[in-house]
Amino acid sequence: MIEVQALSKTYGRTKAVDDVSFDVVEGRVTGFLGPNGAGKSTTMRMIMGLDHPTSGTVRINNSRYSDLRQPLRTVGALLEAKAFHPGRSARNYLKALAVSNRIPISRVDEVLDIVGLTSVANRRTKSLSLGMGQRLGIAAALIGDPQILLFDEPTNGLDPEGILWVRKLLRGFASEGRTVFVSSHLMGEMALTADHLVVIGKGRLIADAEMNAFIAGSSKQTTLVRTPQAEVFAATLAGRGGTVSTEPDGSLLVDALTTAEIGEAAASTGVILHELTPQVVSLEEAFMEMTQADVEFRATPKEASLIGK
Numbered sequence: 680m681i682e683v684q685a686l687s688k689t690y691g692r693t694k695a696v697d698d699v700s701f702d703v704v705e706g707r708v709t710g711f712l713g714p715n716g717a718g719k720s721t722t723m724r725m726i727m728g729l730d731h732p733t734s735g736t737v738r739i740n741n742s743r744y745s746d747l748r749q750p751l752r753t754v755g756a757l758l759e760a761k762a763f764h765p766g767r768s769a770r771n772y773l774k775a776l777a778v779s780n781r782i783p784i785s786r787v788d789e790v791l792d793i794v795g796l797t798s799v800a801n802r803r804t805k806s807l808s809l810g811m812g813q814r815l816g817i818a819a820a821l822i823g824d825p826q827i828l829l830f831d832e833p834t835n836g837l838d839p840e841g842i843l844w845v846r847k848l849l850r851g852f853a854s855e856g857r858t859v860f861v862s863s864h865l866m867g868e869m870a871l872t873a874d875h876l877v878v879i880g881k882g883r884l885i886a887d888a889e890m891n892a893f894i895a896g897s898s899k900q901t902t903l904v905r906t907p908q909a910e911v912f913a914a915t916l917a918g919r920g921g922t923v924s925t926e927p928d929g930s931l932l933v934d935a936l937t938t939a940e941i942g943e944a945a946a947s948t949g950v951i952l953h954e955l956t957p958q959v960v961s962l963e964e965a966f967m968e969m970t971q972a973d974v975e976f977r978a979t980p981k982e983a984s985l986i987g988k
Contacts, residue, residue, distance in 0.1 A: 681702065682737070683700055683703075683722070683735070683736075683737050684735055684736045684738075685700055686725060686735035686736070687699070687732060687733045696718040696721050696725070696732075697718075698735070698883070699722065700884065703877075705856050706853060707859070707874040708849050709858075709861070710862075711877050711879075712869065712966060713880055719879065720758070720862075723758055724758065727744055727758065728743065740827070749781060750780070752780060752823040753825055753827060754825050754827045755822070755825040755829070756829040757829070757831060758831045760809065760816055761809075761816070762816065766805065768800065768801045769804055769815050772819070773818060773819060776822050782822060790819075791818060793821060794815070794821075809836030812836070817830070827860075830862070831861075832862060833849075834865060861873070866962045870890070874890060875889055878970065880969075880970045893962075896969075899965075901932055901933065901957070902937075902938045902956065903956045904916075904932075905931075905953040905955075907953070908950050908951060913925065915948055916944060919940070921935050922935045938956075942955055
């Protein structure tokens, strides 16, 4: 279990993390989300003892990371791709980690096989592709067979097969009762992987909730409407405060009115409905709504218009 209590980190006048508290518990995948510059990487570095908090505490199974005698047996982390000596082979890099934590050398070949790098185990790490380097970083996190796993953008550089493999790997670890904490910008993948979400923006906690509860908390309500009187009904709904867009097949997508309100409008005006279906809000849509005030790096229309010129 990871316990983060009133955690803050200040660099000069900049507060990278501002009084953040949350728990990461065993038996589920906890996703860590936030816009660029939100403080995610800084928080994960403080959990691992790489950055010292300005205030607050982090406990890993009731201990500080620095107090763990054989940390790789308790916590495995991937915080940066290719964070290893370029002149060593993949196998020798993992052997050094194993020796440092009194882990049997036989574990090296086990994790190389788990991540699919057995065929390149004797190549120098500087020759590995970004995806291979990412797999080696995951192997390093797994070397001690830890109960707690932290991953920062674990699918970076991986192909679709690799992304699916990481998803199954994380879900598998959670099903074994391990604690899994993962940060990613891939909303679609996070929606398929995480059970629980911790969301921060500009260093502050925005949400700490189950995946379904986070999505349900979005105020966005969209309803699909099919009717042979689409043009007339669109005007009616707009007059009642709805935001209406017409799809290529002639159906209507209606925002700002509930499904019940749309149905009542149809009944009162004699409009025939062929379909009235509430649309499920995606994790990406809920995330964008929740964090729109916390985006630090936002392209202006002028900057965006320069793309491709």
